[in-house]
Amino acid sequence: MIQIQGVSHAIGGTPILHDITTTLPKGRLTALIGPNGAGKSTLLRLVGRLEPLQQGRITVAGHDVATTPTDRLARVMAILGQQTAIASRLRLAELVAFGRWPHHKGRPGPQDQAQVWLALKAFALTDLADRFLDEVSGGQAQRAHIAMAWAQDTDWMLLDEPLNNLDMSHARSLMARLRGLVDQGGRSVAIVVHEINYAAAWADHVIALKGGRVVAQGTAAEVLTEARLSELYETPIRVGTHQGRPLVLHHA
Amino acid sequence: MLGAMALLLAGLSAVWMLQGIGGGNRGFILGLRGTKLAALVTVATAIGVATILFQTVASNRVLTPSIMGFDALYVLLQTGLVVVLGGAGLAGLPPGPKFLSEIAVMTVLASLLFGTLLLRGARDVPRMILTGVILGVLFRSLSGFLGRILDPNEFAVVQSVSFASFNRVDATLLPWAAAITAAAVLAAWRLSARLDVLALGRDPAVSLGLAHRGMVLGVLGLVAVLVSVSTALVGPVPFFGLIVAGLAHGLMRSARHAALLPAAALSAAILLVGGQWLFERQLGQAATLSVVVEFAGGLFFLYLLLKGRIR
Ligand SMILES: Nc1ncnc2c1ncn2[C@@H]1O[C@H](COP(=O)(O)OP(=O)(O)O)[C@@H](O)[C@H]1O
Numbered sequence: 229m230i231q232i233q234g235v236s237h238a239i240g241g242t243p244i245l246h247d248i249t250t251t252l253p254k255g256r257l258t259a260l261i262g263p264n265g266a267g268k269s270t271l272l273r274l275v276g277r278l279e280p281l282q283q284g285r286i287t288v289a290g291h292d293v294a295t296t297p298t299d300r301l302a303r304v305m306a307i308l309g310q311q312t313a314i315a316s317r318l319r320l321a322e323l324v325a326f327g328r329w330p331h332h333k334g335r336p337g338p339q340d341q342a343q344v345w346l347a348l349k350a351f352a353l354t355d356l357a358d359r360f361l362d363e364v365s366g367g368q369a370q371r372a373h374i375a376m377a378w379a380q381d382t383d384w385m386l387l388d389e390p391l392n393n394l395d396m397s398h399a400r401s402l403m404a405r406l407r408g409l410v411d412q413g414g415r416s417v418a419i420v421v422h423e424i425n426y427a428a429a430w431a432d433h434v435i436a437l438k439g440g441r442v443v444a445q446g447t448a449a450e451v452l453t454e455a456r457l458s459e460l461y462e463t464p465i466r467v468g469t470h471q472g473r474p475l476v477l478h479h480a
Numbered sequence: 481m482l483g484a485m486a487l488l489l490a491g492l493s494a495v496w497m498l499q500g501i502g503g504g505n506r507g508f509i510l511g512l513r514g515t516k517l518a519a520l521v522t523v524a525t526a527i528g529v530a531t532i533l534f535q536t537v538a539s540n541r542v543l544t545p546s547i548m549g550f551d552a553l554y555v556l557l558q559t560g561l562v563v564v565l566g567g568a569g570l571a572g573l574p575p576g577p578k579f580l581s582e583i584a585v586m587t588v589l590a591s592l593l594f595g596t597l598l599l600r601g602a603r604d605v606p607r608m609i610l611t612g613v614i615l616g617v618l619f620r621s622l623s624g625f626l627g628r629i630l631d632p633n634e635f636a637v638v639q640s641v642s643f644a645s646f647n648r649v650d651a652t653l654l655p656w657a658a659a660i661t662a663a664a665v666l667a668a669w670r671l672s673a674r675l676d677v678l679a680l681g682r683d684p685a686v687s688l689g690l691a692h693r694g695m696v697l698g699v700l701g702l703v704a705v706l707v708s709v710s711t712a713l714v715g716p717v718p719f720f721g722l723i724v725a726g727l728a729h730g731l732m733r734s735a736r737h738a739a740l741l742p743a744a745a746l747s748a749a750i751l752l753v754g755g756q757w758l759f760e761r762q763l764g765q766a767a768t769l770s771v772v773v774e775f776a777g778g779l780f781f782l783y784l785l786l787k788g789r790i791r
């Protein structure tokens with residue numbers, strides 16, 4: 229479980245998050261939704277200790293992110309931020325291999341190599357393994373970044389807009405993989421998603437943010453209702469159902 | 481590749497040491513040449529490793545510690561010392577301990593200053609370059625100002641560190657410089673796996689569990705040590721590191737520091753020893769090497785900027 233208690237955050241004097249208290253349940257796929265600028269990335273970055281906590285307390289599986297050594301946290305959660313630019317010039321396989329760093333600290337063993345290979349395979353990257361990151365498409369690079377987080381093999385995986393740049397088939401296969409991590413692997417996953425129907429189709433738990441506050445949380449069926457979504461996005465939205473799950477129609 | 485480079489360096493060194501050696505005074509000539517060779521190799525290693533380290537913390541390939549004003553800071557420190565202690569007082573201090581304490585002060589200052597700068601806005605490369613250039617100008621003009629209030633004899637002491645020359649090497653400093661360089665390079669080498677993670681950039685490095693802040697400050701400290709050594713021995717050479725780092729990246733085609741660090745040190749040593757041999761022995765123009773190196777380095781810097789290769 230990730231517990232967020234009384235977290236407020238300001239950047240350059242401007243308040244971004246206001247006293248957020250919520251939990252992300254263990255063993256579930258949680259989707260963070262909300263309009264642009266709602267504070268989803270900021271909240272995820274605070275959980276992933278990419279940003280220092282200004283106020284409040286966050287624990288991930290019992291580890292306080294403000295006080296737990298960062299290398300310990302790297303074996304509990306993997307976080308992939310929204311900006312994924314990598315400074316050095318790497319081949320895809322090298323990038324993915326860095327996901328094993330928290331476990332081997334620079335001395336990879338055979339099981340690390342096996343994990344890297346599995347991660348490359350899971351994201352259909354084996355043919356591109358020797359290409360440089362700046363010589364592949366945006367979606368392929370995005371998959372390599374996700375594969376790195378995947379190779380980290382942690383109980384928690386936090387992904388900020390992982391569907392960016394992915395085509396429909398890769399987006400779907402990513403969601404299916406995440407679902408598998410949760411259902412078969414017993415892991416917990418949190419993602420920020422923009423395309424609301426991915427949350428509707430795959431998420432167990434949904435947290436809706438707006439203006440730096442939590443405005444709704446609960447199961448997908450509870451949160452993804454016409455009234456809630458119309459208010460959240462300030463635009464009329466219709467919600468139907470398809471195979472027992474909500475289906476959001478935004479072209480009505 | 482590294483093996484071939486090491487062989488080339490060994491060959492060059494042999495030629496440097498033994499070329500045209502006659503009967504008389506053999507021991508004396510060998511000693512003289514050996515000192516110079518050791519100085520060149522020390523300086524080359526320091527500059528090569530410092531540049532790679534700095535480019536890794538700064539996440540870009542156009543900056544060198546010198547462009548950012550590290551060596552100007554060292555010169556300023558020297559000038560400040562002359563002002564406070566006087567030229568004679570300075571000359572009276574034992575060279576080894578004096579050098580060590582200068583390096584210690586330099587390391588603290590540089591880590592604080594550049595640490596603050598890098599931990600704040602490292603993403604913004606143009607701003608970084610601008611800040612560095614301005615810092616460099618600031619340090620240089622402060623040294624210049626202090627130089628003006630010194631009397632000419634004392635100013636001569638300062639001047640020797642303010643201009644680059646591969647000919648004038650302070651032999652008393654050399655053993656200290658070599659030992660310090662070796663220690664710093666060993667430390668960098670042992671960090672090489674962590675440097676690989678640092679090179680990914682802040683966010684990925686933090687999410688992989690690297691203690692980012694400590695690492696940045698530590699690496700900047702190493703850079704400060706190495707720059708102090710090279711500046712003390714030959715003066716500021718802003719663009720040489722750029723050529724060397726460019727060569728190391730080009731030759732290794734790998735982002736692993738276990739390969740980049742030795743490659744940078746070796747290519748720097750080959751260029752300096754080879755260049756000095758060419759200019760001193762073949763062309764009889766010992767003084768021009770630093771000028772040529774800087775000219776070529778400056779052109780390379782412009783090329784990198786124009787090609788937009790600023791990451
Ligand atoms: N570095 C920054 N400086 C100033 N404001 C920022 C910065 N980063 C984000 N913000 C602001 O914080 C708010 C929340 O941003 P973010 O968490 O990225 O939103 P989301 O991911 O939900 O779209 C936005 O209003 C954004 O403008």
Ligand SMILES: [Mg+2]
Binds near residue numbers: 270388
């Ligand atoms: Mg965002």
